Amino acid sequence: MDNAQQFSLLVGAFMPFILAIILREHWSETRKSILAFAACVAAGLAGAYVTSQLSFANTEQVTTDVLLVLGMAYGTYREFWKPTGIASAVNLTIPYKIVPKNAPSLPADLMPEPAPVAPETPPTS
Secondary structure, eight states, rough: OOOOHHHHHHHHHHHHHHHHHHHHHSSSSHHHHHHHHHHHHHHHHHHHHHEEEEEEEEHHHHHHHHHHHHHHHHHHHHIIIHHTTHHHHHHHSSOOOOOOOOOOOOOOGOOOOOOOOOOOOOOOO
16 A cells, blocks of 8 residues: 555545535435535545646556545445534534624524514603
C-alpha cells in the first residue's frame, strides 16, 4: 500500500463528516445518494491530484484511489458515523437556509395572531 492509497483511505474516513455538512435531512434518499457518490468521486480525484497520481497514463491508480474513498466512506458511515449519531447531529446543527437577524423565528402562516387591543375610549370628565 503506497502513500496515495493511505491518503485516499484517510479522506474516505472523513467524507461522511463532510457529507453531513453538505447534505440535508429533508432531501430525498436518491438525491443524497447521487450527491454523496459524486462528492466521493471528486474527493478521490482530488486525492489522486494531490499525490501526483492523476494522469491518463495512470488510470489504474486513479480508479483505485476513487474506489478506496468510496469504500472507506461507506464503511465508516455505516459502522461509525451513523450508529454514534454524529452525522445526524452535525446535519441538524447547520441551518439549511440563511435567515436574516430581524426575521421571525416561525414562518408567517405559523405565527400566532396578535392579541386583540381594546379600542381607546375618550376620557370622561
